[in-house]
Amino acid sequence: MVETAAASQPFHEGFVEADSFCIRFMEAGQGPPLLHLHGAGGPRLTRAHDLLSRHRRVIAFEMPGFGRSPENTRTRTMAELAATMATAATRLGIDTFDLMGTSFGGKVALWVAVQQPERVRALVLEAPAAIRPAGTEPPSGSPEETARRLYAHPERLGHLPVIDPAIQAKTRTLVGRLRGPDRDPELERRLPSLTMPTLVLFGTLDHVIPPEMGRHYKDLIPNCHLVFVYDAGHGISTDRPEAFAEVTADFLERHEAFVISRADTLIHP
Amino acid sequence: MKASYFETGRYLVSPDLPREWPVPSAAYDPAAGAEAFRGMVERAKFVEALGFDWVSVSEHHYSPRILTPSPVVSAAWLVARTKRIKIALLGPIVPSSNPVRIAEELAMLDTMVPGRIVAGLLRGTPNEHLSYDLNPREARARTDEGMELILRAWTEPQPFGWQGRYFQYRTVSIWPRPQHRPHPPTYALGTSAEAADFAARSRIGLGVSYGTFDLVAKSTRYYRQQCVRYGWEPGRDDILYRANMILAETDDAAEAALGRRDAQAGFPLRAALRDALVQADARNIGGEKRPAHVSGALPISFCGGPDRVIEQIRRCREVVGAGVLDLSLQDPGSGSVDGMLRALELFGDKVLPRIREI
Numbered sequence: 001m002v003e004t005a006a007a008s009q010p011f012h013e014g015f016v017e018a019d020s021f022c023i024r025f026m027e028a029g030q031g032p033p034l035l036h037l038h039g040a041g042g043p044r045l046t047r048a049h050d051l052l053s054r055h056r057r058v059i060a061f062e063m064p065g066f067g068r069s070p071e072n073t074r075t076r077t078m079a080e081l082a083a084t085m086a087t088a089a090t091r092l093g094i095d096t097f098d099l100m101g102t103s104f105g106g107k108v109a110l111w112v113a114v115q116q117p118e119r120v121r122a123l124v125l126e127a128p129a130a131i132r133p134a135g136t137e138p139p140s141g142s143p144e145e146t147a148r149r150l151y152a153h154p155e156r157l158g159h160l161p162v163i164d165p166a167i168q169a170k171t172r173t174l175v176g177r178l179r180g181p182d183r184d185p186e187l188e189r190r191l192p193s194l195t196m197p198t199l200v201l202f203g204t205l206d207h208v209i210p211p212e213m214g215r216h217y218k219d220l221i222p223n224c225h226l227v228f229v230y231d232a233g234h235g236i237s238t239d240r241p242e243a244f245a246e247v248t249a250d251f252l253e254r255h256e257a258f259v260i261s262r263a264d265t266l267i268h269p
Numbered sequence: 270m271k272a273s274y275f276e277t278g279r280y281l282v283s284p285d286l287p288r289e290w291p292v293p294s295a296a297y298d299p300a301a302g303a304e305a306f307r308g309m310v311e312r313a314k315f316v317e318a319l320g321f322d323w324v325s326v327s328e329h330h331y332s333p334r335i336l337t338p339s340p341v342v343s344a345a346w347l348v349a350r351t352k353r354i355k356i357a358l359l360g361p362i363v364p365s366s367n368p369v370r371i372a373e374e375l376a377m378l379d380t381m382v383p384g385r386i387v388a389g390l391l392r393g394t395p396n397e398h399l400s401y402d403l404n405p406r407e408a409r410a411r412t413d414e415g416m417e418l419i420l421r422a423w424t425e426p427q428p429f430g431w432q433g434r435y436f437q438y439r440t441v442s443i444w445p446r447p448q449h450r451p452h453p454p455t456y457a458l459g460t461s462a463e464a465a466d467f468a469a470r471s472r473i474g475l476g477v478s479y480g481t482f483d484l485v486a487k488s489t490r491y492y493r494q495q496c497v498r499y500g501w502e503p504g505r506d507d508i509l510y511r512a513n514m515i516l517a518e519t520d521d522a523a524e525a526a527l528g529r530r531d532a533q534a535g536f537p538l539r540a541a542l543r544d545a546l547v548q549a550d551a552r553n554i555g556g557e558k559r560p561a562h563v564s565g566a567l568p569i570s571f572c573g574g575p576d577r578v579i580e581q582i583r584r585c586r587e588v589v590g591a592g593v594l595d596l597s598l599q600d601p602g603s604g605s606v607d608g609m610l611r612a613l614e615l616f617g618d619k620v621l622p623r624i625r626e627i
Binding site for chain 1: 414417418421426427428429431433434436437439
């Protein structure tokens with residue numbers, strides 16, 4: 001169980017160079033590597049990172065052009081960004097890894113998986129944005145409006161993230177260039193070739209991408225498991241970090257066998 | 270206006286039966302039990318012939334007052350022996366059940382008799398939380414989650430896992446699915462703001478019960494407001510009102526029957542237990558705090574001869590907005606069944622034809 005494991009370690013900052021980008025990452029924990037690719041809003045550590053780092057070596061990347069990194073005018077496509085991130089893993093000396101992608105990062109993760117399937121042990125997609133209803137727009141507006149769209153329980157954030165207008169502007173340009181069509185025929189054509197265990201999670205209250213999109217991943221990816229996280233919005237790992245981390249850690253540990261319950265229901269011996 | 274008859278099993282209670290919930294199983298009379306279940310079928314056929322739209326069944330435990338711990342078994346028993354009347358399960362107690370099982374069993378019924386099943390999902394009366402050791406403080410949250418899981422199990426085409434607060438499943442993929450797409454007509458039952466919120470968000474009906482018109486109207490008004498917020502307007506059938514009715518040939522006869530009515534609950538909880546339960550079980554009507562009803566007979570909402578009752582139904586329609594009335598014409602566990610059958614017949618002859626346009 002995630003909750004009873006040893007106390008977590010603090011995340012520390014590191015940098016790695018890939019395709020001439022200096023890529024920042026946050027790292028904590030020991031064990032098999034779990035690489036995380038963030039959503040369109042940029043990197044943000046959640047309690048779920050903390051919980052997952054009790055079992056594995058979690059490396060949360062800041063993709064080039066997001067967060068505090070310089071503006072990225074070079075990357076032209078999702079496929080290119082995916083290749084850069086796979087190179088970053090190589091530069092860190094990591095050959096095979098578990099890969100987790102959130103929303104926009106879920107689409108990048110799928111591109112990594114189709115480009116270098118032999119390196120991805122298992123794939124976890126948190127509210128992936130690779131398949132969207134026509135006309136879906138990323139959250140925008142004031143911090144309050146953005147939070148209401150992203151989270152079922154923005155009150156659990158403690159304080160709203162401060163939005164730096166300069167970061168927002170450069171990120172919006174980059175995401176607009178890279179996010180691609182709502183249905184990407186090239187990516188979807190390649191998804192049936194994936195064989196690694198894949199977990200797709202949607203919050204039942206996702207107001208960015210309807211949870212009903214989850215079924216398309218089941219249709220397209222042969223070894224795909226779909227899990228609905230009750231009472232969570234688009235930011236599942238923020239709204240319900242314990243629930244997110246429990247099923248994710250169990251899946252990463254046991255793959256397909258995670259459907260076999262190990263819950264102890266004995267009340268008294 | 271549609272009319273539903275609330276069938277409770279009608280176990281004939283002997284005068285020496287202990288009058289406290291839970292009633293000892295040792296006091297159960299198998300012959301009376303067998304007769305009660307035979308009678309369920311007779312009455313369902315009777316109200317079907319009278320033109321009632323639905324017969325409803327409920328879930329209650331550990332007393333002869335309402336002898337139907339399993340609404341699904343009750344429904345299967347009745348639906349196979351009637352021809353057209355709808356069977357409303359009002360309903361499975363969600364927080365102490367396996368929601369996936371509820372989804373499966375209702376889908377079975379809906380497949381056996383397409384178009385004849387109505388589903389009501391509820392939290393349950395406070396004493397029912399004692400039946401299966403449910404923490405009353407968790408009952409609301411378990412109900413909300415369970416209802417959402419039931420709707421998801423009915424509608425999701427792909428196998429899925431459910432990472433809930435109170436329910437967790439790694440694999441759900443029900444067979445059969447409901448015949449009625451996306452699912453049978455469904456109500457969230459309850460007067461709380463939470464029940465109304467869920468119903469509005471899920472675009473399902475709301476079933477309220479037993480309070481005065483003005484009181485339950487607080488709940489149905491709140492429901493309508495929430496429906497607007499979610500971009501839809503509920504139809505006539507979307508508000509269901511369960512209530513007691515005393516109907517007689519004349520207003521005087523009905524008033525006399527009301528005067529003879531026992532105001533005590535048939536099988537009350539011990540006072541200290543009742544008080545502790547009220548403490549643990551926070552309730553509200555449309556968001557307004559109100560203690561749970563755990564003692565005393567349930568109120569009578571309609572009383573009179575046919576003309577007066579029709580006027581009361583008209584007022585109910587105006588104030589509550591109900592399009593379906595789910596009626597008890599006699600308190601469960603009391604009086605003679607013959608008297609109730611006469612009242613049902615009177616309702617079928619003199620009231621039902623005149624409330625259709627209300």
